[in-house]
Amino acid sequence: MLLGVAWALTLIGAFYLFSTFFIGGLLGGLIMAFWGALPGLFLVVMLEYILIGIERLDELKKQTLLLEQIVSKNSAATHEDEIVQKIVP
Numbered sequence: 570m571l572l573g574v575a576w577a578l579t580l581i582g583a584f585y586l587f588s589t590f591f592i593g594g595l596l597g598g599l600i601m602a603f604w605g606a607l608p609g610l611f612l613v614v615m616l617e618y619i620l621i622g623i624e625r626l627d628e629l630k631k632q633t634l635l636l637e638q639i640v641s642k643n644s645a646a647t648h649e650d651e652i653v654q655k656i657v658p
Contacts, residue, residue, distance in 0.1 A: 572616050579609025 586605030591598035 572613065572620070575609055575612040575616055577609075578612060579606045582606055582609050 582605035583602040584605075587598045587602035590601040
């Protein structure tokens with residue numbers, strides 16, 4: 570949701586400055602539209618960076634859970650092998 574707000578801010582800033590400075594000419598309007606879009610684009614990049622970090626954390630949690638399950642199964646199998654070796658010489 571915040572990412573949509575950031576994109577809306579980008580478009581609003583670009584459109585506002587373009588329409589304000591279009592009176593001076595098309596080139597001036599385009600240059601100012603670029604400058605008006607920069608704060609919103611910065612916000613978009615920062616939010617994407619945060620969202621990627623959150624997704625990475627979720628993936629690491631899933632991988633940790635899977636690795637713990639594998640280790641527990643492996644240690645249980647190793648323990649059973651030790652018991653069998655003690656019983657059968």
